[in-house]
Each structure stands twice: as C-alpha cells, then as structure tokens.
Amino acid sequence: MRRAGLVILVCLLCAQAGAATSAVADTEPAPLVILWAVDGLEPSAVSPATMPGVSSLVAGTDPDAPTHTWRNTRGVMVAETYPNHAAMLTGADGLGSGILGNTIWDGSRFRDVSAADLEAETLFDTLAAERPEVDTAIAVGDPKIDDLFRDEPYDMRWDPRHAKFTLPIAGYPLDSEVTSAVLGQIEDGADFVFVNTQMVDTFGHLSGPRASTTRQAMREVDRQIGRLIGALRTMGEWDRTLLFVTSDHGMEATPRRFLLPLALLAQGDTGWKADTHGGTALLAKPGATPAEAAAVAERLHRWSAVSEAHATGGPLDAAHPDWRLDGPRAGNVVLTARPGHQLVGFDFMGWLATGTHGGPGALDHWLMLTGGSPMIVPGDDSVHTAGNRDLAPTIASIFGVPAPAQGSGRILSEAVAPEV
Ligand SMILES: [Zn+2]
Numbered sequence: 001m002r003r004a005g006l007v008i009l010v011c012l013l014c015a016q017a018g019a020a021t022s023a024v025a026d027t028e029p030a031p032l033v034i035l036w037a038v039d040g041l042e043p044s045a046v047s048p049a050t051m052p053g054v055s056s057l058v059a060g061t062d063p064d065a066p067t068h069t070w071r072n073t074r075g076v077m078v079a080e081t082y083p084n085h086a087a088m089l090t091g092a093d094g095l096g097s098g099i100l101g102n103t104i105w106d107g108s109r110f111r112d113v114s115a116a117d118l119e120a121e122t123l124f125d126t127l128a129a130e131r132p133e134v135d136t137a138i139a140v141g142d143p144k145i146d147d148l149f150r151d152e153p154y155d156m157r158w159d160p161r162h163a164k165f166t167l168p169i170a171g172y173p174l175d176s177e178v179t180s181a182v183l184g185q186i187e188d189g190a191d192f193v194f195v196n197t198q199m200v201d202t203f204g205h206l207s208g209p210r211a212s213t214t215r216q217a218m219r220e221v222d223r224q225i226g227r228l229i230g231a232l233r234t235m236g237e238w239d240r241t242l243l244f245v246t247s248d249h250g251m252e253a254t255p256r257r258f259l260l261p262l263a264l265l266a267q268g269d270t271g272w273k274a275d276t277h278g279g280t281a282l283l284a285k286p287g288a289t290p291a292e293a294a295a296v297a298e299r300l301h302r303w304s305a306v307s308e309a310h311a312t313g314g315p316l317d318a319a320h321p322d323w324r325l326d327g328p329r330a331g332n333v334v335l336t337a338r339p340g341h342q343l344v345g346f347d348f349m350g351w352l353a354t355g356t357h358g359g360p361g362a363l364d365h366w367l368m369l370t371g372g373s374p375m376i377v378p379g380d381d382s383v384h385t386a387g388n389r390d391l392a393p394t395i396a397s398i399f400g401v402p403a404p405a406q407g408s409g410r411i412l413s414e415a416v417a418p419e420v
Pocket of ligand 1: 039040080081082201248249
C-alpha cells in the first residue's frame with residue numbers, strides 16, 4: 001500500500017517537473033527481505049525428492065531466481081532453537097546474546113529463556129533506529145520464539161496462538177498458516193519479515209530426520225516456500241526480494257537414550273540438577289566448587305554415551321573456545337552425547353523422541369539465499385562457511401544500516417552484492 005502511494009506521488013512529480021530520469025532513479029524499490037527459518041531442517045536430508053522446489057532453485061534451473069547455497073554452515077551452541085534464532089537476529093553467539101540454550105541456569109534452577117534474558121541488540125532495533133521507514137514484521141510458528149522477541153520494535157506481528165489450524169498436541173500452527181500470515185504482512189507493506197515454521201522440527205523429533213512423516217513435512221514446507229515465491233511474483237514484489245531460507249539447527253537420529261539423572265544417582269552425585277538438551281546437557285549445583293564440578297565431569301565422562309564432559313569456569317572454554325558457552329548461565333558442567341545417543345531426563349518428550357539436536361552434530365544447518373533482486377550473486381558455495389550469526393549483519397547491510405552491536409557474524413558478501 002505504502003509503495004503504491006509512493007509510486008503515484010513520484011509519477012505526479014515526474015509529470016509536473018519533467019525530470020523523469022532522476023525521479024525514476026530515486027524510486028528504485030527498497031529491498032524486501034524475508035528470513036525464513038525452517039525449524040530443525042537437517043541439511044543432509046534436503047534432496048529433489050524431499051524438497052523439489054528448493055532443490056530446483058539450488059540447481060539454478062530458474063534464471064529469474066538467482067540462488068546462492070552454502071555447503072559449509074555453522075550454527076551456534078547449544079545447537080537448538082532459541083540460541084540460533086537469537087543468533088539470526090542479533091548476529092551473536094550464546095555468550096553474546098545471553099541465550100545460551102533453550103533453558104539457562106539462573107543460580108538456583110534451570111528455567112526457560114525469556115525476552116528479559118536477551119542481552120543483545122537485534123536487527124529490529126537497528127532498523128527501527130536507523131531506517132524507521134522500513135516496515136518490519138514477525139510471523140513465527142513457535143509461541144516461545146514469539147515470546148522471546150516480544151519486546152522488539154517490529155511494526156507487525158502475527159500471533160501463532162491465534163492460528164486457525166494447529167497440529168494437535170504440539171499446538172504449533174501448520175506451515176500453511178504461517179505462510180498466509182507472511183503474505184498478509186507483505187501485502188500490508190512489510191519490507192523485512194522474520195519467519196519460523198515448526199512442522200519439520202516436530203516430525204524430526206518424533207520420528208527422526210529421515211522418516212517418512214518428516215519427509216512429508218519437508219515436502220509441505222517446500223510447497224509453502226514455492227507458494228510464497230509464486231505470490232511474490234504475482235504481487236510484483238519478486239524483483240526486490242531477497243529470501244533467506246535457513247534452519248536453526250540440524251537434526252540427528254538418536255535412537256539410544258541415556259538417563260542422566262540415573263547416572264548421577266549411580267555415581268553418588270546428589271544435589272545436582274541435570275538439564276538435558278538431547279545432544280547436550282547442562283548440569284549445576286548451587287554452591288558447587290570448581291573441584292567438585294571437575295570431579296563430576298570426570299565421572300560422567302566414563303559413561304559410554306557421553307562423548308565429552310567439561311566443567312565451566314575455564315576448562316570448557318579451553319576445550320571449545322568456539323562454542324562460546326562458558327558462562328554462568330551454562331551451570332557448572334556441560335556434556336555432549338555420542339552420535340546416536342541423546343541425553344534425557346524424566347521428561348515425556350525426551351523419551352518419545354527418536355531425533356534430536358543440541359550437540360555439535362546438529363550445528364550444520366541449511367542455508368540458501370534466493371530471490372529476484374539484482375543484489376543476489378548466485379553460487380553453489382563450498383568455499384565459504386556461513387551461518388546463522390551472519391544473517392543479521394548481512395540483512396543490515398542490505399538495508400544500509402549498521403549491524404547489531406554485539407554481533408560477531410560477517411556480511412555474506414559472496415552472495416549479496418552492493419546495490420546497483
Ligand atoms: Zn529448532
């Protein structure tokens with residue numbers, strides 16, 4: 001609507017002033033950037049059979065849809081939903097954003113992260129401050145992601161709790177519902193939309209990343225991405241579109257379960273709280289000393305399902321400085337599971353799941369950029385490593401604003417050329 005008004009106004013000015021050339025140059029449409037996170041999409045499971053539309057874009061069969069895909073990707077630890085969605089919007093890893101995991105240690109217990117825990121500036125902040133005329137929107141299928149960003153200064157929000165069609169029990173809106181919401185926001189003038197769809201993650205957890213139900217969910221989100229692209233073309237928006245399709249994390253098949261609280265009991269380590277995240281677990285005990293934490297880590301490392309165990313407060317950072325997890329919010333000890341295993345507590349979902357994320361094996365995620373914008377440099381990229389932290393600085397650069405301040409990602413200049 002806003003753009004239509006602008007075009008009419010500029011046309012009137014052109015007619016009156018007769019300065020057609022410069023006025024038309026000034027009406028170069030603003031970019032339309034859509035960041036779509038397909039939750040839990042395991043990159044190695046993407047194929048022409050599971051995601052025909054996306055695969056065809058990657059193959060470069062459509063000359064009007066230049067596409068850049070990365071083969072080497074890296075999300076942030078803990079390789080799960082909220083740290084990686086925070087990374088997309090802040091450009092920061094767990095220590096930088098404050099969102100280390102889906103839950104964090106607050107000194108007395110592990111609790112779900114909330115908007116108050118987000119310590120870094122987001123893309124919504126920089127766009128609102130630097131280019132308030134850019135209309136921003138959020139449409140996410142996970143109410144907890146919606147909650148995490150509820151204090152951000154976006155212009156439009158779709159509430160996933162008000163969806164017409166949701167998946168029974170899980171309660172997440174169907175991907176088609178989210179897509180309809182996104183299309184509505186673009187019709188209302190959105191220039192940047194942050195999207196999350198949940199179905200691939202839900203079925204990946206339930207039955208594993210390569211199960212037939214998960215493949216059906218992949219085909220459905222592929223259809224919805226195609227529906228969005230088709231609609232953008234019909235709406236005349238395609239030529240200004242840059243569509244990032246990413247996943248927050250991969251998904252590992254983990255048929256074997258390791259009951260962490262029972263292991264602690266067997267070791268005689270009482271008073272410890274275990275917070276399991278599938279491929280990773282955080283442990284904490286109020287008042288635990290570094291020596292106590294080191295001893296617990298050493299004992300847990302002897303179990304065959306545990307691949308690594310490090311105390312926080314130095315040892316974890318020394319072993320894995322790139323994980324950027326060694327802070328008070330991670331508790332006293334961090335564990336990772338061997339491939340094929342998941343670390344579980346006494347929670348129903350952990351026992352039901354046969355696919356999981358959280359560990360280093362789920363850091364590799366899907367990432368592609370497509371659209372009709374002349375800014376896109378196509379390529380099937382096995383040279384550069386890209387990841388969720390790079391999206392905020394890259395999108396900021398597309399809009400010509402500074403990257404969010406606490407970010408550590410880079411601008412994906414191999415895929416986005418300066419505006420011509
Ligand atoms: Zn996720």
